[in-house]
Amino acid sequence: MPYVLGIDIGSTNTAAAVARRDGRTWTRPEAVPLNAGSPLVPSVLHLAEDGTLHIGGPATDDGSRTTRDFVRRIGDDVPLLLGGEPCAPQTLTAELAAWVVEQVHAAEGGPAEAVVLSHPASWRPYRRELLHRALVDLGLRSVTLLPRTVTVAESHAAGGFAGTTAAVYALGGASFEAALVRRTPRGTYESFGTPQGLDPIGGADFDELLAGHVRTVLSRELAATGRREHHAALRGLPAECDRVKRALTVELAADVVLSLPTGPARIPVTRAQFEAMVRPTVQATVDLLLRTVHGAGLAPTQLDGVLLAGGSARIPLVTELITAALPVPVEVQPDAQLTAATGAASAACQVVSPRPRPPAPVRDPAPVSGAGRASIPAARRPRDRTTDPGAPPPRPPVRILPLDLPKASRLALTLSRGREG
Structure with missing residues (x-):
C-alpha cells in the first residue's frame, strides 16, 4: 500500500511514523516500531571494530567509538571523532535517517512516496542545506525538511486542533524549543517570529x-x-x-x-x-515561551492554544505553569514523544496531496464608479501575496522524486537491539 514517512531525530531518541493511502485520502499516521517493538530508538551511533555502524549504541563503551546528540552539532566546522576518524555531524544524522528509511522500506515492502524529516526550529538555511546535501549523498533525494515546531503543529491539527495561531512548547530529552506557528491559506502551518531554545535542558x-x-x-x-x-x-x-x-x-x-x-x-x-525538584527548570522554559510570544508582538490572549511535544511535556507541572502564564488552552497528546514524528508524516501527506486553497470569501458588491466598474477601497482589497512583503510566505513547492535507496550505505547499519544507549 502506498505510504509516506515522517522522521524525528531528537537529541535522545529517534521516532518515525507512516500514513498510508486510503483511496483519495490518507490514514492517521502510526508510529513505526524501530527497536524490538518500541517506536523509539536511542539517537546514538556506535562504530564497531569491524567498521559496522550500530544504531542505539553498545552495552559498554569507553566513549571513543560512540556518539550522540550529533544533530545539534550540524553547522559546526569542527568534526566529531568516531573511532578516531573525523565525521561530519550532518553525515551521521543522514546515516541515521537512511537507516530509518531502510527499516520502513523493508517493513512496508517498498519506498515511501515522500519523506519529511524534522529539524530544530532555530535552524537557518545553511544548516538545512548541509543536512540536505548529506541526505542526497546517501540517495535520499525526496526528503523535505521542516522545523520540528511545524511538524508538532501538524500533528495537533491532525488530532483536531483547529486554531490559526499557536505557541509550540517542545521539551525533549536534552533540548527545549519554543516557537510560534500560524496556519497558511492552504491549511498547513509555518513558523513566524523568532524561535527560542535552551540547550542542553530537557x-x-x-x-x-x-x-x-x-x-x-x-x-x-x-x-x-x-x-x-x-x-x-x-x-x-x-x-x-x-x-x-x-x-x-x-x-x-x-x-x-x-x-x-x-x-x-x-x-x-x-x-x-x-515537581519541587524540577520547578526552577520548568519555570525557565515557560518564561522563555512567554518571551517568544511577546517578542513577536503578540499578547498571550491572541493565541488559540499552546501545543506541547516531547516526553517530559506530560509532566503535570508543565501544563500548570504554562496555563498560569498564558491563559489559553494547552494541548498535549497521549504519547508526546511521538508528536513530531506523526506530524512529519501528516506533512508528508500534504507534500504528495496538497490541500486545495480555500475559495476567497464573497464580498459585498461595491458601489459602481462612473467608469462602470466596481470600486473597492484599497483597505479592503485582497493582499497580493506575491508582492506584499508582510504576507506570510507559502510553503516552498517540493519536487517529488522516486526514493532511490542506496544499494549499500557507506557504513553497514545494524540495530543493536536490547542494549542501552
Whole structure:
C-alpha cells in the first residue's frame, strides 16, 4: 500500500511514523516500531571494530567509538571523532535517517512516496542545506525538511486542533524549543517570529535531579559498599529515574527500585517532591515561551492554544505553569514523544496531496464608479501575496522524486537491539 514517512531525530531518541493511502485520502499516521517493538530508538551511533555502524549504541563503551546528540552539532566546522576518524555531524544524522528509511522500506515492502524529516526550529538555511546535501549523498533525494515546531503543529491539527495561531512548547530529552506557528491559506502551518531554545535542558536533567535525590537517600548504604559494587548498584539508576518520572505523570507516588549489595532498595518519591525538584527548570522554559510570544508582538490572549511535544511535556507541572502564564488552552497528546514524528508524516501527506486553497470569501458588491466598474477601497482589497512583503510566505513547492535507496550505505547499519544507549 502506498505510504509516506515522517522522521524525528531528537537529541535522545529517534521516532518515525507512516500514513498510508486510503483511496483519495490518507490514514492517521502510526508510529513505526524501530527497536524490538518500541517506536523509539536511542539517537546514538556506535562504530564497531569491524567498521559496522550500530544504531542505539553498545552495552559498554569507553566513549571513543560512540556518539550522540550529533544533530545539534550540524553547522559546526569542527568534526566529531568516531573511532578516531573525523565525521561530519550532518553525515551521521543522514546515516541515521537512511537507516530509518531502510527499516520502513523493508517493513512496508517498498519506498515511501515522500519523506519529511524534522529539524530544530532555530535552524537557518545553511544548516538545512548541509543536512540536505548529506541526505542526497546517501540517495535520499525526496526528503523535505521542516522545523520540528511545524511538524508538532501538524500533528495537533491532525488530532483536531483547529486554531490559526499557536505557541509550540517542545521539551525533549536534552533540548527545549519554543516557537510560534500560524496556519497558511492552504491549511498547513509555518513558523513566524523568532524561535527560542535552551540547550542542553530537557528531560535528562529531570532524571539527574531525581537520581541525585536517590543518591542522597542511599548515601550511607552506598558508602558501605566497595567502589565496584557502588558503580554496579547505580548503573541502572538513570533508566529507573526515567521510568519513575513517567509514572509520576499519572500517579501521585512511585518507588525508585535498585538492587544493592545488601539487597533491594525502594525509595518512595511523591509527585510533589519531584515537581519541587524540577520547578526552577520548568519555570525557565515557560518564561522563555512567554518571551517568544511577546517578542513577536503578540499578547498571550491572541493565541488559540499552546501545543506541547516531547516526553517530559506530560509532566503535570508543565501544563500548570504554562496555563498560569498564558491563559489559553494547552494541548498535549497521549504519547508526546511521538508528536513530531506523526506530524512529519501528516506533512508528508500534504507534500504528495496538497490541500486545495480555500475559495476567497464573497464580498459585498461595491458601489459602481462612473467608469462602470466596481470600486473597492484599497483597505479592503485582497493582499497580493506575491508582492506584499508582510504576507506570510507559502510553503516552498517540493519536487517529488522516486526514493532511490542506496544499494549499500557507506557504513553497514545494524540495530543493536536490547542494549542501552
